[in-house]
Amino acid sequence: xxxxxxxxxxxxxxxxxxxxxxxxxxxxxxxxxxxxxxxxxxxxxxxxxxxxxxxxxxxxxxxxxxxxxxxxxxxxxxxxxxxxxxxxxxxxxxxxxxxxxxxxxxxxxxxxxxxxxxxxxxxxxxxxxxxxxxxxxxxxxxxxxxxxxxxxxxxxxxxxxxxxxxxxxxxxxxxxxxxxxxxxxxxxxxxxxxxxxxxxxxxxxxxxxxxxxxxxxxxxxxxxxxxxxxxxxxxxxxxxxxxxxxxxxxxxxxxxxxxxxxxxxxxxxxxxxxxxxxxxxxxxxxxxxxxxxxxxxxxxxxxxxxxxxxxxxxxxxxxxxxxxxxxxxxxxxxxxxxxxxxxxxxxxxxxxxxxxxxxxxxxxxxxxxxxxxxxxxxxxxxxxxxxxxxxxxxxxxxxxxxxxxxxxxxxxxxxxxxxxxxxxxxxxxxxxxxxxxxxxxxxxxxxxxxxxxxxxxxxxxxxxxxxxxxxxxxxxxxxxxx
Amino acid sequence: xxxxxxxxxxxxxxxxxxxxxxxxxxxxxxxxxxxxxxxxxxxxxxxxxxxxxxxxxxxxxxxxxxxxxxxxxxxxxxxxxxxxxxxxxxxxxxxxxxxxxxxxxxxxxxxxxxxxxxxxxxxxxxxxxxxxxxxxxxxxxxxxxxxxxxxxxxxxxxxxxxxxxxxxxx
Numbered sequence: 068x069x070x071x072x073x074x075x076x077x078x079x080x081x082x083x084x085x086x087x088x089x090x091x092x093x094x095x096x097x098x099x100x101x102x103x104x105x106x107x108x109x110x111x112x113x114x115x116x117x118x119x120x121x122x123x124x125x126x127x128x129x130x131x132x133x134x135x136x137x138x139x140x141x142x143x144x145x146x147x148x149x150x151x152x153x154x155x156x157x158x159x160x161x162x163x164x165x166x167x168x169x170x171x172x173x174x175x176x177x178x179x180x181x182x183x184x185x186x187x188x189x190x191x192x193x194x195x196x197x198x199x200x201x202x203x204x205x206x207x208x209x210x211x212x213x214x215x216x217x218x219x220x221x222x223x224x225x226x227x228x229x230x231x232x233x234x235x236x237x238x239x240x241x242x243x244x245x246x247x248x249x250x251x252x253x254x255x256x257x258x259x260x261x262x263x264x265x266x267x268x269x270x271x272x273x274x275x276x277x278x279x280x281x282x283x284x285x286x287x288x289x290x291x292x293x294x295x296x297x298x299x300x301x302x303x304x305x306x307x308x309x310x311x312x313x314x315x316x317x318x319x320x321x322x323x324x325x326x327x328x329x330x331x332x333x334x335x336x337x338x339x340x341x342x343x344x345x346x347x348x349x350x351x352x353x354x355x356x357x358x359x360x361x362x363x364x365x366x367x368x369x370x371x372x373x374x375x376x377x378x379x380x381x382x383x384x385x386x387x388x389x390x391x392x393x394x395x396x397x398x399x400x401x402x403x404x405x406x407x408x409x410x411x412x413x414x415x416x417x418x419x420x421x422x423x424x425x426x427x428x429x430x431x432x433x434x435x436x437x438x439x440x441x442x443x444x445x446x447x448x449x450x451x452x453x454x455x456x457x458x459x460x461x462x463x464x465x466x467x468x469x470x471x472x473x474x475x476x477x478x479x480x481x482x483x484x485x486x487x488x489x490x491x492x493x494x495x496x497x498x499x500x501x502x503x504x505x506x507x508x509x510x511x512x513x514x515x516x517x518x519x520x521x522x523x524x525x526x527x528x529x530x531x532x533x534x535x536x537x538x539x540x541x542x543x544x545x546x547x548x549x
Numbered sequence: 550x551x552x553x554x555x556x557x558x559x560x561x562x563x564x565x566x567x568x569x570x571x572x573x574x575x576x577x578x579x580x581x582x583x584x585x586x587x588x589x590x591x592x593x594x595x596x597x598x599x600x601x602x603x604x605x606x607x608x609x610x611x612x613x614x615x616x617x618x619x620x621x622x623x624x625x626x627x628x629x630x631x632x633x634x635x636x637x638x639x640x641x642x643x644x645x646x647x648x649x650x651x652x653x654x655x656x657x658x659x660x661x662x663x664x665x666x667x668x669x670x671x672x673x674x675x676x677x678x679x680x681x682x683x684x685x686x687x688x689x690x691x692x693x694x695x696x697x698x699x700x701x702x703x704x705x706x707x708x709x710x711x712x713x714x715x716x717x718x719x
Contacts, residue, residue: 285681398686401679403652403706408589408603408614431652431678459616464589464603470617503557507573508600509620510554510561512593513611515582516604517624518550518565 068094068422069349070132073360082126084119086112088430093422100126107432113137116144123153130154130367132360136434139343140167156367158266158342162317166340170211170249176337179316181309184328184336186251192232195250199228205253208232210239210246217242221253256488257328259283260295260335262310263351265362266319267372274307275355276381278324278347282476284399284492289469290476291347292386293354296447296485297329306335307376313340322348322363328489346439349418350385353443384450385443388458388473390421391435395472395498401435404428408464412457416443416450419461429466437463440473447485451477475501553630555623646688648711650704654678658700659711665693667713674698674710691715 071094074081083098088107095101102122105112112118114137123131131148133139133156142163148155157163166172173183187198188211199206199222208231210218218239220231236246263275279295280288298306310325317340324345326338348359357374366372393399406427411419421438423429429437442457444450455477458470475498476482481491554561564572571578581594585601593600602615611622625633657675661667667687674685695712698704 398684400651400683400685401681403679407605410589431654433679435679435681461617462590462603462614464605464612464614464619467619471619474617503618503620505600505615505618506556506559506620507561508593508595509602509613509615509622510556510559511563511571511573511578511580511595512591512600512602512604512613512615513556513620513622514552514554514561514563514565514624515571515580515593516591516606516611517552520606521550521626 082128132156157321163342179312181313181337184251188249207251207253208235212243212245254330260329261324261326264314267366271372272311272314273376275351281489293350349441350387353385354381384447386450387441390438391469392429392466394467395469402467404466406465410462412460416453417457551627646713647709650708652678656698656702
């Protein structure tokens with residue numbers, strides 16, 4: 068939806084694909100053309116590269132924007148596009164390939180002078196156990212092909228290492244079909260800071276400052292902000308320059324993100340590069356004024372970047388809350404069902420990106436994010452106050468949402484003072500101390516509704532007890548009341 | 550008309566006298582209750598304090614959404630309340646608790662076995678759905694009387710997965 072809008076603003080016609088579950092989705096109705104691609108399960112539809120290419124050819128599409136998720140970081144798909152003469156709106160397949168494998172990504176980073184978390188690789192467990200002595204404890208065992216926390220194990224002392232290696236290999240094998248693992252020093256109290264870069268086909272690379280993404284649950288980001296509370300201008304330029312160097316090292320083109328771990332002493336280490344536009348890109352757009360998706364489309368057409376690094380100035384503060392269909396009071400259990408009411412917050416400084424509307428089914432097939440709520444303010448305080456206001460205004464019925472989680476976070480002392488790290492949400496944040504503020508009012512509202520329903524039901528009697536139909540009778544009754 | 554209304558384990562006795570006055574636990578309030586023209590929202594002026602909410606009935610309870618929070622509210626008139634009390638099911642905490650699948654998915658693991666004692670909040674079933682592993686926890690303390698699924702099984706929404714009963718019923 069976000070991407071279609073950018074296309075239409077640039078006067079580009081669009082082609083959407085949809086699975087069985089998504090025929091009525093917003094992106095299908097909004098696009099210039101739409102094609103059915105297969106059953107609901109993603110592997111039979113949105114992950115079918117052959118079908119997508121076939122539809123692109125059939126419809127005469129010149130370019131494919133892969134969005135995020137699904138095929139956006141698959142080098143094979145980017146290559147297929149190139150082979151079929153279709154422009155892939157993203158980096159060249161080689162760059163995806165290099166950055167897609169954590170180990171080669173690390174090697175490339177080191178070669179480009181990008182600092183990485185001290186670590187070691189090795190073929191056998193014996194080699195890794197030996198190498199662990201130089202890495203130091205605590206450390207992390209990570210899967211080379213990994214992502215999303217699978218195949219990852221923290222180890223605090225050397226005695227636990229052999230078991231952790233075995234467990235990580237098993238998980239990695241099951242999840243990615245590859246049991247290669249490596250070691251990395253565990254950075255405690257680290258913050259997840261990422262730098263947005265833009266690169267054109269002519270070797271120009273700039274950065275758009277940082278995003279603070281430390282608030283995560285199960286390695287999924289839930290709240291992001293830009294700029295970060297802990298990054299000053301000097302650190303920003305230092306991290307930005309390193310990010311640009313990393314992008315140049317792989318001849319990067321299009322929008323990309325370099326993720327760093329920032330420790331307490333402001334040392335930062337390369338984590339990985341995301342070779343696509345990210346869910347949280349809007350906060351950067353709001354503070355820099357650059358439309359990242361439009362820039363991607365311009366870059367894909369072979370245009371030069373319209374900005375120099377000096378043109379990029381961050382102004383104000385932006386916060387994004389990911390609104391998910393899940394129950395924050397019940398261990399964030401996903402909630403499925405049909406959306407009955409969706410009234411979006413509006414007003415100054417509020418942007419919301421969503422594909423959900425009344426009648427939408429939240430299905431178990433795709434992830435549980437239903438919208439992104441983004442607020443902008445001149446200062447961080449103003450952005451937080453706006454976010455509180457927007458969260459109160461937002462109404463979604465039919466599924467439970469994590470809006471109360473976000474409200475609780477916006478009220479929390481630690482968030483307000485910017486004191487959090489990547490473990491904060493899971494280890495030191497609880498919903499149990501939240502007092503729902505309007506219990507009595509809710510009781511009254513429900514009782515009034517029940518009462519009103521009871522009154523109506525007693526007026527409308529069973530058929531047969533009255534000589535005319537209930538519908539006729541009801542309409543007469545309505546008219547009488549006027 | 551007198552109602553006993555329960556929200557988050559808190560009971561309110563609400564008496565609706567006529568259209569613009571109610572008693573809540575004996576305290577009188579002026580009310581002005583309107584369906585706003587925007588069909589889904591209700592407007593309540595409670596002693597002139599203004600509240601807006603969406604209220605929907607679902608599975609015998611009322612869901613009230615206001616200022617971001619969703620409240621699940623049970624409304625019973627006096628008669629229904631006494632009947633329920635007499636049958637001993639006024640509260641969900643006693644008797645048998647069925648654990649139903651909240652969504653379609655795949656059972657990853659069942660970390661408990663039949664006959665085992667569980668505390669409220671213990672993991673009973675691990676269900677994979679929406680690309681995530683979800684822990685379904687015991688709604689109350691008791692004995693696992695029955696487990697109807699095993700690891701690897703696909704389940705539908707609302708399928709009964711396990712039953713937990715009070716200790717003494719065993």
